Structures are given as C-alpha cells and as structure tokens.
Amino acid sequence: MNKKRTASGEPPAAGFHPAAVHPEGGRTPESRHAAGSRRSGKELALDGKILEKIKSLRLSGEAEKLAEKFLRDEEVQAMQEYANSVSIVRLKYNDHGPVHMRTVAYNAIIMMDLIRKAGVKTSLESEESGGFEDSLGAVLSGALLHDLGMAIGRQDHELHSAYLAYPILDRIIREVYGMNYQKIAVIRSLALEAISGHMGNRSIYSLEAGIVQIADGCDMKKGRARIPLALAGSPRMGDIHQYSANSIEELTIEQGAEKPISIRVDMSSEVGLFQVEEVLLNKIAAGTAKSYVELYAVLNGGKPKRYL
Ligand SMILES: [Fe+2]
Numbered sequence: 001m002n003k004k005r006t007a008s009g010e011p012p013a014a015g016f017h018p019a020a021v022h023p024e025g026g027r028t029p030e031s032r033h034a035a036g037s038r039r040s041g042k043e044l045a046l047d048g049k050i051l052e053k054i055k056s057l058r059l060s061g062e063a064e065k066l067a068e069k070f071l072r073d074e075e076v077q078a079m080q081e082y083a084n085s086v087s088i089v090r091l092k093y094n095d096h097g098p099v100h101m102r103t104v105a106y107n108a109i110i111m112m113d114l115i116r117k118a119g120v121k122t123s124l125e126s127e128e129s130g131g132f133e134d135s136l137g138a139v140l141s142g143a144l145l146h147d148l149g150m151a152i153g154r155q156d157h158e159l160h161s162a163y164l165a166y167p168i169l170d171r172i173i174r175e176v177y178g179m180n181y182q183k184i185a186v187i188r189s190l191a192l193e194a195i196s197g198h199m200g201n202r203s204i205y206s207l208e209a210g211i212v213q214i215a216d217g218c219d220m221k222k223g224r225a226r227i228p229l230a231l232a233g234s235p236r237m238g239d240i241h242q243y244s245a246n247s248i249e250e251l252t253i254e255q256g257a258e259k260p261i262s263i264r265v266d267m268s269s270e271v272g273l274f275q276v277e278e279v280l281l282n283k284i285a286a287g288t289a290k291s292y293v294e295l296y297a298v299l300n301g302g303k304p305k306r307y308l
Contacts, residue, residue: 039077039098046102047071050140053109057116059133062176066137069172070144071102076168083150091154094242095224096147105143108215110253111261112136115207115292118260123190123206123288130186135208137176138187141169142194142212162196200286210288217283218253218263220275222246244274256294264296264304273297281307 039047050071054064070076077098084097115122116132124130124138145168149160169188177183194212197204204210224245247269256262265276276297284290295308 043098043102046099046106050102050106050109053106053113054136054140057113057136059136063133063136063140066172066176067105067140067144069175070141073168073172076144079148079151079164079168080144083148086153087147087150091150093150093154094245095219096150100219100224101144101147103219104146104212104215105140107218107253108139108143108211109136111211111215111289112139114253114255115211115260115289117255118292120207120260120292122208124186124208130183134183134187135190137173138190139194139208139211141173141187142191142198142209143215145169145191146195146198146212146216158196158199158201161198162192165195166192200283204288207288210290213283213287214263214280214289214293217280218251220245220265220279221248221251240271240274241279244271247272248275259294260292261289262294262296264298266298266301268300270299272299276307284308 050067051064054067057063080098080101084095084100087093087096112122112132112135122132122135124135125132145165146161147157148164149157149162151164152160169191170184173184173188177187190206190208193204193206194209196202197209198213198216200213200217204213222245247267248265249268250264250266252262252264252266254262254264263280265272265280267273267275276295281295284293284295290308293308294306296304296306298304
C-alpha cells in the first residue's frame with residue numbers, strides 16, 4: 001500500500017537565540033520582514049506537495065487554482081507568519097504558522113481523497129449543493145486560514161480566525177469563481193465552518209469541517225513542539241502538550257482496513273499517548289468524520305493499540 005506521510009517542522013540550528021527563533025528553518029519574524037515575505041524551504045516543499053496531490057485527483061482545475069492563489073498570496077503569508085510569531089514568541093506555544101496550516105491542508109486533502117475513493121459523499125455532494133471539488137476547495141481554504149486568530153490570542157482563536165479570514169477568503173474565492181455566486185456562497189460558508197469549528201469545542205455539521213478538524217489534530221509530530229520546548233524556562237501549565245508531542249516520531253494517514261481512513265501514530269514514549277487520547281481522539285470524537293476513521297497508537301514499533 002502506498003503510504004502517505006505528513007510533514008512537520010525541523011529542529012532549529014544549534015546555538016539559536018530563543019528570542020529570534022522561528023519554526024521554519026530558524027528564520028526569524030524580523031529577518032522575514034527585512035527580506036520581504038519569502039517562503040522557507042519547508043513551506044515551498046509543502047506547497048509543491050499540496051499542488052501535486054490536488055493535480056493527481058484530476059479535477060477541473062478550480063481547486064488547484066484556489067490553492068495556488070492562497071499559497072502565493074502575500075497577505076495570507078504575512079498573517080500566517082504573524083499568527084506564528086504571537087504563538088511562539090509571545091505565548092510560548094507551538095507552531096501555528098505557515099508550515100502548520102500547510103500541513104493541515106495537506107493532511108486534509110489526503111483524507112478527502114481517501115473518502116472519495118471509498119465512495120463516501122461529502123456533505124455538499126449528498127445535499128446536492130456542490131461537487132467533490134467544491135468540498136475540496138472549502139477544505140483547503142479553511143485549513144490554510146484556520147489558525148490566523150492566534151495573532152490575537154489563544155482564547156477563542158477559532159472565532160478570531162473566522163473574522164480575520166473572511167475578507168481574504170472572499171477576495172480569493174471571487175478571483176477564482178467570478179460571478180458564480182452559488183459557489184461563492186457555498187465554499188465561503190463551508191470554509192468558515194471549518195475554521196470556526198476546528199477546535200472541537202463547538203458543533204459542526206458538515207463532513208468537510210470534520211475533515212479539517214482531524215487534519216489539524218494530526219499535526220502532532222515532534223518538530224511542531226521542539227522549538228517551544230527549547231524556549232521553555234520554568235515549568236508551566238500546558239507543558240504536557242509539548243513533552244507529549246516531542247515523543248511523536250511519525251504520523252501516517254492511509255487507507256484503512258475497515259474504514260476509509262487509517263491514522264497511525266508512532267511514538268517513542270508513553271507520554272505520547274496524551275496527544276492521541278486527549279488531543280486527536282477528542283477531536284475525532286467531537287466531529288462529523290468519526291465513523292470513517294481508524295486510529296492506532298504504536299509505542300516503539302510494538303503492537304498497535306486501536307482506539308477507533
Ligand atoms: Fe491548527
């Protein structure tokens with residue numbers, strides 16, 4: 001079976017200064033500002049993977065065009081970078097920036113492909129409000145903007161994300177869909193549901209929003225937590241998230257044996273079970289895609305523990 005893996009951040013260069021640290025290749029928010037908004041190597045690699053994956057689905061080209069516009073938009077990039085600066089430098093939290101949002105988009109596209117291959121209809125398809133490609137467009141738009149609200153703060157960030165995302169979402173969707181007001185209405189609303197519902201703390205109703213929620217929970221590899229761990233001074237509430245994520249070696253999304261999607265989390269320490277049980281499992285259980293997912297945790301290559 002062809003395994004599809006997620007991406008995550010790399011460790012910072014040795015000798016970095018904590019105040020200047022940034023999860024994409026050690027580049028600082030300040031140096032990015034001075035250099036203009038250039039994408040890091042990791043961001044560009046993810047852009048390539050996202051566009052290649054959408055192309056492989058052989059759709060009409062609309063979703064690919066939408067993805068290209070979001071990935072190349074300077075305002076989106078600046079907002080993703082500032083959200084990350086607040087998350088890491090101010091809040092001492094983990095990556096909520098351009099690499100994370102691209103990783104979530106990539107995870108979500110993989111899952112959308114798997115449910116389509118299994119013959120599962122998206123909410124738009126089953127409601128006859130749109131096609132698979134419209135669902136995909138909403139999913140990738142929502143994923144690429146879902147954490148913009150971290151620029152304001154952690155509390156209720158999913159709601160801050162929604163109003164920060166709205167003007168960009170509206171502008172880019174109109175660039176792609178022109179005067180097709182039906183598609184604009186559908187994709188914009190669905191993307192906003194995915195953004196405002198991604199934390200699993202409020203009800204969502206579409207399968208598309210459920211996919212984004214799970215895709216977000218799947219970005220838990222240790223690269224995402226390493227920089228906040230390196231920055232950590234004295235112990236504080238929430239450290240369990242960083243320490244547990246630091247033991248996640250690999251996360252694999254592929255076709256399941258019984259259900260369309262299998263998520264396997266490989267870890268080097270039992271503390272990683274916190275990520276699976278308290279973060280990912282809760283998100284899956286709260287969402288609309290639960291019945292399509294198998295979830296496994298594997299400790300040091302041992303016998304897989306099945307949750308779903
Ligand atoms: Fe996120």
